[in-house]
Amino acid sequence: MTAESVIDTQGDQTAARTPVTVRASLSPSRAADFKTCPLLYRFRSIDRLPERPTIEQARGTLVHAVLERLFDLPAPTRTPESAGDLVAPQWDRLVTEEPELAELFAGDDAAGVEGFLRSAAALLEGYFAVEDPRRLEPAEREALISAVVDDELLIRGYLDRLDVAPDGALRVVDYKTGGAPREAFEARALFQLKFYALVLWRTRGVVPRVLRLLYLKDAEVCDYAPDAEELVRFERTVVALWRAIEQATARQDFRPRPSRLCDWCSHQSRCPSFGGTPPPFPVAAAAPDPLVDARSRPATPGADE
Numbered sequence: 001m002t003a004e005s006v007i008d009t010q011g012d013q014t015a016a017r018t019p020v021t022v023r024a025s026l027s028p029s030r031a032a033d034f035k036t037c038p039l040l041y042r043f044r045s046i047d048r049l050p051e052r053p054t055i056e057q058a059r060g061t062l063v064h065a066v067l068e069r070l071f072d073l074p075a076p077t078r079t080p081e082s083a084g085d086l087v088a089p090q091w092d093r094l095v096t097e098e099p100e101l102a103e104l105f106a107g108d109d110a111a112g113v114e115g116f117l118r119s120a121a122a123l124l125e126g127y128f129a130v131e132d133p134r135r136l137e138p139a140e141r142e143a144l145i146s147a148v149v150d151d152e153l154l155i156r157g158y159l160d161r162l163d164v165a166p167d168g169a170l171r172v173v174d175y176k177t178g179g180a181p182r183e184a185f186e187a188r189a190l191f192q193l194k195f196y197a198l199v200l201w202r203t204r205g206v207v208p209r210v211l212r213l214l215y216l217k218d219a220e221v222c223d224y225a226p227d228a229e230e231l232v233r234f235e236r237t238v239v240a241l242w243r244a245i246e247q248a249t250a251r252q253d254f255r256p257r258p259s260r261l262c263d264w265c266s267h268q269s270r271c272p273s274f275g276g277t278p279p280p281f282p283v284a285a286a287a288p289d290p291l292v293d294a295r296s297r298p299a300t301p302g303a304d305e
């Protein structure tokens with residue numbers, strides 16, 4: 001890796017803290033890609049092959065947007081009706097910002113979009129079945145958090161929501177909107193949450209008390225309580241993962257690892273496990289810009305983000 005950046009240890013390039021030199025960055029989604037399937041990582045992070053958004057991903061993006069805006073409203077007005085009222089305007093905003101989303105419904109009549117908006121509203125009902133946002137005041141939403149580990153690796157990503165209790169306890173909340181079987185993605189989801197927990201611990205000195213997955217389709221909550229020893233081990237795993245990525249890049253050797261998640265992969269036609277051939281390894285990939293890819297959505301081979 002050649003690109004380097006001087007950055008403070010909390011990822012804020014303007015803050016006056018002791019700078020360190022980082023030479024690579026890793027987001028939870030990209031790390032999870034490599035863990036899931038090295039070839040998938042290559043397609044996404046090195047070849048940068050485009051992936052057309054799916055309806056499920058678009059619905060996930062929309063529901064995340066509504067839930068983020070919901071907390072802009074005064075607490076007593078955060079009702080299911082208010083959330084429902086946000087659906088169409090947020091969809092309009094997303095389509096304006098990402099016109100390719102509109103292509104999902106190209107050729108459909110208005111009923112297609114209306115049905116889609118109704119399905120998003122149904123997921124929001126799942127949200128209200130498990131939480132009452134009138135009783136919550138999140139500390140952060142859609143926040144980019146980052147930390148440097150191993151003196152040179154910047155780990156960063158966007159968390160959906162961070163709640164801070166009066167006693168300072170942290171709760172990381174991630175909304176899951178996909179219709180894919182939960183068991184196929186739960187390990188990946190937990191990996192991402194531990195990633196955020198590690199960043200928060202390293203930057204704030206506090207191990208989050210709860211990592212919470214909210215499964216909106218099933219209206220279920222999955223809580224996990226990490227501890228410091230576990231996060232130390234997890235940090236070693238992340239660093240080892242990055243070293244494996246560096247090694248694979250140097251060798252131009254990213255192998256497919258077929259699993260259930262292949263059903264949600266956009267790249268089967270190029271994958272040797274499905275009779276395809278990957279494109280030539282990009283020349284520029286010998287020195288990719290490693291300080292990109294913090295964004296965690298859309299990323300999963302599937303619909304859960």
Ligand code: SF4
Nearest residue numbers: 037256257262265271
């Ligand atoms: S189809 Fe499966 S094995 Fe092939 S790149 Fe995608 S996730 Fe990997």
